[in-house]
Amino acid sequence: MWNKISRVHLSPSSPELVLDHDHLTPSVGCLSLDAIVSSPENVHKDDSIVSGAVLKVQVQQSALPHLDILFFPLGLLDETSDRTIAFVDDSAGPAGKVSNIQLQQKVLDLEMKLKMSEEEKQRIKKDVESLMEKHSILEKDVLKEKEQETISFQDRCEELLNAQHKRILEMLDREKELLKEKNEALNQRSQEQKEILEICLEEDRQRNKETESATKLEQEAMKEVVMKAIKEERKNLEKAHAEEREL
Numbered sequence: 001m002w003n004k005i006s007r008v009h010l011s012p013s014s015p016e017l018v019l020d021h022d023h024l025t026p027s028v029g030c031l032s033l034d035a036i037v038s039s040p041e042n043v044h045k046d047d048s049i050v051s052g053a054v055l056k057v058q059v060q061q062s063a064l065p066h067l068d069i070l071f072f073p074l075g076l077l078d079e080t081s082d083r084t085i086a087f088v089d090d091s092a093g094p095a096g097k098v099s100n101i102q103l104q105q106k107v108l109d110l111e112m113k114l115k116m117s118e119e120e121k122q123r124i125k126k127d128v129e130s131l132m133e134k135h136s137i138l139e140k141d142v143l144k145e146k147e148q149e150t151i152s153f154q155d156r157c158e159e160l161l162n163a164q165h166k167r168i169l170e171m172l173d174r175e176k177e178l179l180k181e182k183n184e185a186l187n188q189r190s191q192e193q194k195e196i197l198e199i200c201l202e203e204d205r206q207r208n209k210e211t212e213s214a215t216k217l218e219q220e221a222m223k224e225v226v227m228k229a230i231k232e233e234r235k236n237l238e239k240a241h242a243e244e245r246e247l
Helices: 040-055 094-246
Strands: 006-009 030-032 068-071 084-086
Antiparallel strands (some): 030 084
């Protein structure tokens, strides 16, 4: 709050005063105390808006040579019985009353704008809360959807792994069957070759036996022929010796 009061003396040239560049006209009037102290959080904002509007009064020219307007903060204004704050005016002429009415109208406009601004702020606050709630719901839905997608992906991966494992097991079973069939075929072929080999060996043994028998018979026949020839030769020699003895 301010501790000093500023006094501005108006020049006698023109009755027009400029409050602000936002199409505000000069006036001196009453400001509702309820609008200023409506809520604790808006006190400083209202003070700054209204005080700024009053401080930005630019004195151009005035037809009232002795009109002095007091500029001071809201905390030093006089409070009337109907909870309005009266701006002090040194002049009591008609121009001062007109200025009071104009300033009061502008203050009412400011109050209306402040009220509309507060309503707009509340509406925006509600919209923000609604958007935050929707965002939270959407975030939960997205997280739930991602979780479901993750679970679905894991299920698909597990299903694919199970299918691949099953195919591998089937391939291994087929390989085992093929190996078993090959082993059986090899065993059968080996058995057949073994049987053929045994037959060949048996035939060889039989041929060898026959050859040995024939050789033995041939040897015995040769032996008999030799023995017979030896006997004949011996007889001939004995006969020859006998004839020689007779001679």
